[in-house]
Amino acid sequence: MRKLLLMVAAVMLLVPMLRAQDPLEEYFYASGKIRVVIAIIGLVLLGILAYVIALDLRVRKLEKKK
């Protein structure tokens, strides 16, 4: 019974979400698309960080040898 209720609740929660044209778009279009900017800044940071981490690993290898 409780399972059934939970399922009904889940469906009721899902229905409005399904009705949204594209949840991704809705999320990113909020407040003047500022979230697109944040996503892009985050990606740039991630990219630079990945590069720095790769360099860091190489330095560590050198240090171990010494």
Next chain:
Amino acid sequence: MKVWLKVICILLLVYTAIAGMVHPLIPGGLDVRTETLHPGLNSFTFIGYNTSFLEQRSELQLFVAVDSTFFCATITEVTDNTHASATVELPDTLPSVSFAFYANTPHDGTVYVGKAVSHRGFATDPVARPAGCNVNVVSDEHAAFGFPFQIILFETIRNIMWHVPMWFTMFVLMLFSMALSIKTLRAMGQETTDVHQYKKVLSADRRARIYASSGMLFCLLGLVTGSIWARFTWGAWWTMDPQLNGAMVVFLVYAAYFILRSSIEDEEKRARLAAIFNIFAAVLMVILLMIMPRFAEGLHPGKSGNPAFSQYDLDSSLRTVFYPAVLGWILLGYWLYSIHYRIAQLEETDEHDA
């Protein structure tokens, strides 16, 4: 890399990050909600962006423009700074049925929404001059300093500070890489079996490789950020645009450069052939990113004649942040290169010692 260069780099990037986020967009018209327009009394709601309707309520004017005729609206309700409702009286005969909605305040200047709205019952006569009202268009100059408001871009106009410098940085790094490849070939041109000469060749080659690999990082970042930006402005992750396709080809060409490197065992031969291919790649890059986009229509701004931004797209408020951003990112690219290079050098001497 000199310490003062690093300081400048950090300062420029911090300035970019802050100035690129804190400046508001200048006020603009976002949308108009209206029933089907018809002759007689119509009501509509004007939705602004970053406007100050409520604060300037007493001076707020709303009007509807058809071609060059203005019809003043009577404001019925201002719910907040961005929503104002009004009614407007429209005549039976209009010069055309393209409506534009304006809002006027001393603080925001004149903002407008040009939008196709449904209508019925109007007779159109191109020479009709219906009696409108005189409108005091305050000014196109905006009191507040801010980034341009563009209807599809909205806040994403700030991405100019993040996406575009990636390409500038890649371009500069790849050109440095090509310069070192030329140096590699020139050093080889002198017939000598001197060990010193041999080392010089390998060192130039190593630097060319590392410039190219840090350039690849920025190429990748440019592609990824561009793709996301495109998704939420042009509506697709990838669009048929010469700059986009060109950037992808540049990425593939440099990927081929690294594949070529990894498939040659002999150091001297690798240096020589990779340098030759690198010069090829750099020339292709210039053609792809500088020449080809000028001649093909695409979605990027400043098309037909100018691959960069035109006066209109990059106004003075953006310039004050954009140019420092480009310089800062190029310096960061060089910084990353120099760290990478120093590590590669240490690895080299390490192998000699071992």
Next chain:
Amino acid sequence: MFSLLKKEIQLEWRQKHALAGVLLYVLATVFVCYLALQSIEAPDVWNALLWITALFTAFNALQRTFHQETGGTLYYLYTLASPRQIMLAKMIYYGLQAALLNGMSFALFLFFFGTGVFSDADMGQFLTGLLLGSTGLGMALTFLAGLVFRSGAGAGLVAVLGFPVVMPLMITMVRFSRFAMDGLSWSENGLNLLILLVLNAAFLILSLVLFPYLWRD
């Protein structure tokens, strides 16, 4: 110079089977296209298929450009002529060969699919595009084949290096010939023609400048 060209033609003649293989490849490709499609109404599809055929034909024909030059011949050639002359001869020969092959696949396409899509085309423009595209493909791939030959890696590397390098050429060629099929005037299509010429010139000049470095050991 002419003797070098003659040498290329003679060499090719002696290896008739290789050329015959490529011709068979072209015929088979176009025939497969025909079997799959029977008729093509859309100029876009026509154009795409023609250029895909052209691209793969060029790769097929040109990746072994330098592989006949083994051992003795190579050093003999080296004493006779400067590397630039060798390269120029090869590029002229293989550029023309690519143009011929692509002209042939074009003719085959016309034979199998009819001339329907060309009803308002500017034929002179289309053929110019075909010629310039082929020579560009031929020159770029000849140079890259030389590079890969010197690297000692297998001929498969030509495809890896070649595809990205000829991509700008492909983009422009497809646009140019597509516009020609629509019957646009020369002035409307002139910018694409200009890019084709620039790319051809770039491949030619770069190859000639860089080839001596490629050749010396």
